[in-house]
Amino acid sequence: MIKLWMAPAGLHIEPGRIADAKELARIHAQGFYRGWPVGEFESFLADDSTPVYVACDPKRRIAGFALIRIAADESELLTIAVDPKWRGKKIGQALLKATFADLLTTPARKMFLEVSEENAAAIKLYGREGFATISSRKGYYPKADGSAATALVMARDLG
Structure with missing residues (x-):
């Protein structure tokens, strides 16, 4: 079964692939002081407990992504990042909605996240x-x- 979700600006959201690791690391580094290395993304993409959702165009150029971890009946948004040229177009919101929809097929009923104040x-x-x-x-980031x-x-409860 192919999983696809609609996104704004002519994009769609689909599961990430190991081949996406380099692009995800590039986008992440643009949004965070300490970006994660390519190898870290390769590990996440290879692990079923850490699904990655990518917002991309029909040619699969990635505009942003969300990475979560699922453990029993909980999930955690590990990171979400949108390429600067795509910000302000509701891509992050679409990525969150796709993760919520996909999590309904899992035992996860709550999502946690950490964000800089x-x-x-x-x-x-x-x-x-x-x-x-x-x-x-305090002093986390x-x-x-x-x-x-x-x-x-x-x-947040997932329903």
Whole structure:
């Protein structure tokens, strides 16, 4: 069975492939101070417990992706990233909705995530999608200036 979800701007969402690892690492590095290496993405893409969802055009040029981990009846959004030229087009929202839809076929009934308290756009998106802050982790995210940002831990029921 081929899994596909609709996305805005002529894109669709489909499962990631190991061949996507280099592009995912590139996009991730554009959105985070410490991007993850290609090998890390290869490991995630090879593991059924860490599905990756990619938003791409018909030629499979990737605009963004979401990576989750499933463990028993819980899931965690490990990371979500959208290429800067695609930001502001609701790609992140479409990726979240695709993960929620796909998780309905699993035992997972709750999703958790961590987000920098300084990432207002992401916090706004997560709030619109039903996430609520349940705790925080001070000094969790390293920053380029040597300081560290607090992570907000958010959760949402999946239905």
